Amino acid sequence: MKAYVDRQAYLQQIDKVIEHGKYKDNWDSLSQYKLADWYREAKFGIFIHWGVYSVPAFENEWYSRNMYIQGSKAYEHHVKTYGQHKDFGYKDFIPLFKAEKFDPAEWAQLFQESGARYVMPVAEHHDGFQMYRSDISKFNAYEMGPQRDILGELKLELAKRSIPICASSHRIEHWFFMGHGKEFDSDIKEPLVRGDFYWAAMPEPDHHDLYSPAPSEEFLEDWLLRTCEIVDRYQPKIVYFDWWIQHSSVKPYLKKFAAYYYNRAEEWGIEVAINYKHDAFMFGTAVVDIERGQFAEQKPYFWQTDTAVAKNSWCYTENNEYKTANELICDLVDIVSKNGTMLLNIGPKADGTIPNEDKNILLEIGDWLHTNGEAIYGSKVWRKAGEGPTTIEEGQFTDSKSKSFTPEDIRFTVKGSFLYATVLNYPEDGKVNITALAEQDASKLPHFHGIIQSITILGFDEIPKWERSSHGLKIKTTSVQSRKPVVFKIQID
DSSP states (O other): OOOOOOHHHHHHHHHHHHHHSSOOSSHHHHTTOOOOHHHHHHOEEEEEOOSGGGTTOOSSTTHHHHTTSTTSHHHHHHHHHHOOTTTSOGGGGGGGOOOTTOOHHHHHHHHHHHTOSEEEEEEEOTTOOBSSOOSSOSOBTTTSTTOSOHHHHHHHHHHTTTOOBOEEEOGGGHHHHTGGGGGSSSSOOSOOOBTBSSOOOOOOOOTTOSSSSOOOHHHHHHHHHHHHHHHHHHOOSEEEEOGGGGSGGGHHHHHHHHHHHHHHHHHHTOOOEEEEOTTOSOTTSSEEEEETOBOSSOOSSOEEEEEESBSSOSSOOTTOOBOOHHHHHHHHHHHHHTTEEEEEEEOOOTTSOOOHHHHHHHHHHHHHHHHHGGGTTTOBOOSSSEESSOOOOBBSSOTTSOOOOOTTOEEEEEETTEEEEEESSOOTTOEEEEGGGOOOOGGGOOSOOSOEEEEEETTOOOOOEEEEETTEEEEEOSSOOOSSOEEEEEEEO
16 A cells, blocks of 8 residues: 655655745745846746546536536536436546647747747646655555656656746635535535545535635645645645645745745746736735736736637637637737736647647747747847737726737837837738937927937848937838737847
8 A cells, every 4th residue: 555645744844844944834934035137037828727627528627616516507518428427427427538649848849849948837826636656645646546756757748848847726715616616415515534635525615715614734734735746756846736725724835835836946946937817926026927918018027828729728628719829919019018928728638639729829929939939038128018909997807808909009018129029910001100210309208319220020031111300200111911919120229
């Protein structure tokens, strides 16, 4: 029989690392954190939602919760397709999750071709199934289902291509995620103890109440051990947390994890980061993440959008509604111009294949970045993010609405001697006017009063004609045609 980790010894190890390390488990100490340079320069990453929920592939990745909510679409689908919950519950999908066609080298090659500079698999989703080899629980992909160390195998292949592996944990929500299964005769029954797949399956709380009810100390210690195990075994360059970690009861454990992770990174000589939502961390101790949304204006701090190729789901379903590659490229340009990075999610099928729709989108983005990446990778913000009439709705869950950009919608980034002006919707007549670069009286503090040496176009041989006036920098091309954003590379003296 497999020997699992000595929990108390591991907890003592965590305390010891914090005791002797630079970072302590308080906000004052954690505020010494410095943003990883590689992360700021990367700008584009891949998120991967793949797990047991990819077997039913119905509605979205919350199937493990929704299938136990009586009267819901997922509940009715489950009964019709698999039978009564007491006879076939969520755990019974695990043997069906075989990942028989999972090829980590093929995945890594696709991600490289997409232009991604970091990759973030979901290590453990709300359903509680670990996608990696674990000594905390037997309910993991190494011992069950695929019987492979998914996270470890992918890390090895990504390393061959110099792409950092990252990991996300959604474990904290497991406290209540399966709780509805106790409301009727299902396979989720008491007594549930630590080590059971469904534990704790508590009643679902009011998500706006950040104080009660609170997860138990036993559950929170288990959360801490699981998360530190990911760090110690895989040394991820980023650890991403989903939303419920802002609960007041989690705060002490969250600080302890951050101190442990940052100290481990110091020991290993690597730069790392943590992603968080909803002010779960004190500002400045980790990196802000906006789920399925953006900021309307440029920010003085680095931030991340996590979004997906599909509008309706993070995981693969048979009815995914896809965005276009052009929409996502425009979003990427907008986000980077505002000091952000984009983490773009795909959803593989249960057998380990990546759907053609996901692949094609990634390859289109990669093709654009191959030509225009110098305006993205390693770039910095300019005095203003952009100009144009199209407004960006600020906040979470706004990315389901398509944006209609115009030729006047332009975004700016800078690198070295160059200002990059990206026209999000290139005009058919080839006439572009950049108002931020107009000739103005220097005493009025314009956005730009420098000297333009030359203008070229990334991916095109034509040298455009241009002139500056009080109305703007007017650029004229005759042969440039593109349905995707076009980048002017402006050399400044």
